[in-house]
Amino acid sequence: MTHVTYHKPVLLNEAIRFLVTDPDGIYVDGTLGGGGHSALLMEELSEKGRLYGIDQDDDAIRHASERFAGESRITLIRGNFGYMDVLLPKEVSGRLQGILLDLGVSSHQIDEPERGFSFQKDGPLDMRMGELQDTTAAKIVNEYEYEQLRDLFFEYGEERESARIARAIMRDRPLETTGELRDTVASAVPERFLNKSLARIFQALRIAVNSELNMLKRVLEKGTDMLCEDGRFVVITYHSLEDRLCKNYFRYGNFEGKPVKDFYGNAISPLSPLNRKVVTAPDSEVAVNPRARSAKLRAAEKLPVGESSEGGTDQPSTGINGGGP
Ligand SMILES: C[S@@+](CC[C@H](N)C(=O)[O-])C[C@H]1O[C@@H](n2cnc3c(N)ncnc32)[C@H](O)[C@@H]1O
Numbered sequence: 001m002t003h004v005t006y007h008k009p010v011l012l013n014e015a016i017r018f019l020v021t022d023p024d025g026i027y028v029d030g031t032l033g034g035g036g037h038s039a040l041l042m043e044e045l046s047e048k049g050r051l052y053g054i055d056q057d058d059d060a061i062r063h064a065s066e067r068f069a070g071e072s073r074i075t076l077i078r079g080n081f082g083y084m085d086v087l088l089p090k091e092v093s094g095r096l097q098g099i100l101l102d103l104g105v106s107s108h109q110i111d112e113p114e115r116g117f118s119f120q121k122d123g124p125l126d127m128r129m130g131e132l133q134d135t136t137a138a139k140i141v142n143e144y145e146y147e148q149l150r151d152l153f154f155e156y157g158e159e160r161e162s163a164r165i166a167r168a169i170m171r172d173r174p175l176e177t178t179g180e181l182r183d184t185v186a187s188a189v190p191e192r193f194l195n196k197s198l199a200r201i202f203q204a205l206r207i208a209v210n211s212e213l214n215m216l217k218r219v220l221e222k223g224t225d226m227l228c229e230d231g232r233f234v235v236i237t238y239h240s241l242e243d244r245l246c247k248n249y250f251r252y253g254n255f256e257g258k259p260v261k262d263f264y265g266n267a268i269s270p271l272s273p274l275n276r277k278v279v280t281a282p283d284s285e286v287a288v289n290p291r292a293r294s295a296k297l298r299a300a301e302k303l304p305v306g307e308s309s310e311g312g313t314d315q316p317s318t319g320i321n322g323g324g325p
Helices: 012-019 036-046 058-066 081-089 107-111 137-143 147-156 164-173 180-187 190-211 211-228 240-252 283-288 288-295 307-314
Strands: 028-031 051-057 074-078 096-102 227-237 272-273 296-302
Touching: 012 036, 012 227, 012 296, 028 147, 036 227, 051 058, 051 296, 058 074, 058 107, 081 211, 081 227, 137 147, 137 190, 147 190, 164 180, 164 227, 164 288, 180 190, 190 211, 190 227, 211 227, 211 240, 227 240, 240 272, 240 296, 283 288
Parallel strands: 028 051, 028 096, 051 074, 096 227
Antiparallel strands: 227 296, 272 296
């Protein structure tokens, strides 16, 4: 399998430009996928530089071990980035120069019908990104109570017709395949909204199956602890729930977006955002890679202990789309 068919990386140059500040540094790519970002990252590293590539999907690790065969600067680790603190050797803690996350699923995962991620292909209602997850989309669809389904679709899918869709599922279940779920959703929403509703319902189920938001929160906290002073966090998100968590954490050091001030009124946050305006893909990239349309990149730098983040946010952004808030 070629790298391009596995996954076409999104915001490739932008991400690496934000991430790499020291060619001798130690970096983590928490979402290895097809290795597109990792490959460019390694081009920027010296012989001393090191990269840990993490993915919870066996296919990604297998593909990367072929792609990077004979490359001694990279170490591949199968596991959930949420447990980065446990997966990485203890001695790198506090020494990481940069962490990259390019969230969500790869094209390879979407393209394999038996993974159950796509409503355009018929397959089992699975949606696990790795075999370590103990639930599947089928379990959720067939075992949740009506209220749980409704709230899941509303919260994780931001779907307005969540009640009607949950009722239709209760009526039609058991549902075993993505095709059956698609037909059930189609019976509950007007045809002109169907694709959008399907995208939201599949997103909600995927988030729940893989505990995506909890893992993102955990990696933001643990990863920040593991960065060195001036180390950078770069995250590419694909929907507003993920983006909001990153935006709040990078600005305020918490997920609620509440400014926390010390005794002198200085903001307390471990990170300082590097781009106040989110970086999005140019039209030329979206034209050749539709997945880039919803991508948003945020980057932040770790502050020295005890330093306020307010100074950081007032600096002109080093971002490609730098500028006002
Ligand atoms: C969008 S793809 C990354 C593509 C990659 N940047 C490239 O250039 O090919 C996301 C990858 O992250 C993995 N992934 C998503 N969430 C993860 C998590 N919590 N822990 C580990 N891997 C995860 C998925 O299995 C998938 O392979």
